[in-house]
Amino acid sequence: NAGVTQTPxxxxxxxxxxxxxxxxxxxxxxxxxxxxxxPGMGLRLIHYSVGAGITDQGEVPNGYNVSRSTTEDFPLxxxxxxxxxxxxxxxxxxxQGAHEQYFGPGTRLTVT
Amino acid sequence: xxxxxxxxxxxxxxxxxxxxxxxxxxxxxTYLYWYKQxxxxxxxxxxxxxxxxxxxxxxxxxxxxxxxxxxxxxRIADTQTGDSAIYFCAESPxxxxxxxxxxxxxxxxxxxx
Numbered sequence: 446n447a448g449v450t451q452t453p454x455x456x457x458x459x460x461x462x463x464x465x466x467x468x469x470x471x472x473x474x475x476x477x478x479x480x481x482x483x484p485g486m487g488l489r490l491i492h493y494s495v496g497a498g499i500t501d502q503g504e505v506p507n508g509y510n511v512s513r514s515t516t517e518d519f520p521l522x523x524x525x526x527x528x529x530x531x532x533x534x535x536x537x538x539x540x541q542g543a544h545e546q547y548f549g550p551g552t553r554l555t556v557t
Numbered sequence: 558x559x560x561x562x563x564x565x566x567x568x569x570x571x572x573x574x575x576x577x578x579x580x581x582x583x584x585x586x587t588y589l590y591w592y593k594q595x596x597x598x599x600x601x602x603x604x605x606x607x608x609x610x611x612x613x614x615x616x617x618x619x620x621x622x623x624x625x626x627x628x629x630x631x632r633i634a635d636t637q638t639g640d641s642a643i644y645f646c647a648e649s650p651x652x653x654x655x656x657x658x659x660x661x662x663x664x665x666x667x668x669x670x
Contacts, residue, residue, distance in 0.1 A: 449599070487561065487645060487660030488600070503657065535599055544588065546658065548599030 446471050451536050451549035458526040458556045466521040466552050468536030476539040477519040478503070478546070479511065481532040488535060494519055526556045561661035563646055568667045575633040577664045579646030582627060586648040589622065590658065591631045594643045603631070603644075633666075641668045 452467045470477065475496050480488040480503075490503030494513040508530060510522040519538075523530060533553050537546040560582045569575045581589065587608050592600040606613045606620045606629075613620045619632040633640055643663040650659065 485565070485662055487647075487662045488658075489660070490657055493657070537599075544590075544605050545602040546600075548601070550597075550599050 449536055449538050449547050449549035451552050453552060455553050460527060460556060462526050463524050466534055468519045468549060469517050470538040472538060473516060474538035474540045478537045479521045480535045482535060483532050528556045531556045561646055561648055561659050563661040563664045565662060566665050568669065569636050571636060571638060571668055571670050573636055575636045575666055577631045577644050579629040579661055580627055581648045583648055583650045586650050588649040589629050590647040592645040592647060600645060636668050638668050641666055
């Protein structure tokens, strides 16, 4: 199993550009989440999904969209990037009834 | 509101014990977690404790939970250089469904010879 994979590893965007961060898991997990990590702060939940076709907002959803058309994939879209979205983004997945969230290696995004 | 607080930095000598502390605010939290993050990597679950337990031991790791004071600690015995990392405390407020995690800011553990 590859676990949770994320692409790209690094990305630089200009203000106003759009892009999609990709996340995939091969563990057949129902739950998937996107977090952002900023210096001096813990991870904050952006959006999450409890299954294909079902998504919900987390703590900091503004400026981000998600969709979950398959169990495996959970892309995060930035519609119009802003410098405040400069961060490291982590995707995670969790099996139903389990406790261990599996995290991807992260995407480091810089918006200039 | 929900909040998790940790001290930001801890330095210990190799072979000593490390104790990382955490306080949380949501008394309804059912599970509390410790995650480890090595440089350039995602988070890895170290251990977790159910809220009706006081202590959990797993090899070199001991977790202590004081529900009255909402205080959680992680003790690492015989700390090694490979333990150098950022350690995150997280709580899982009861939601009846998906267990959203509320993370602390992380404690950076530096182990020196």
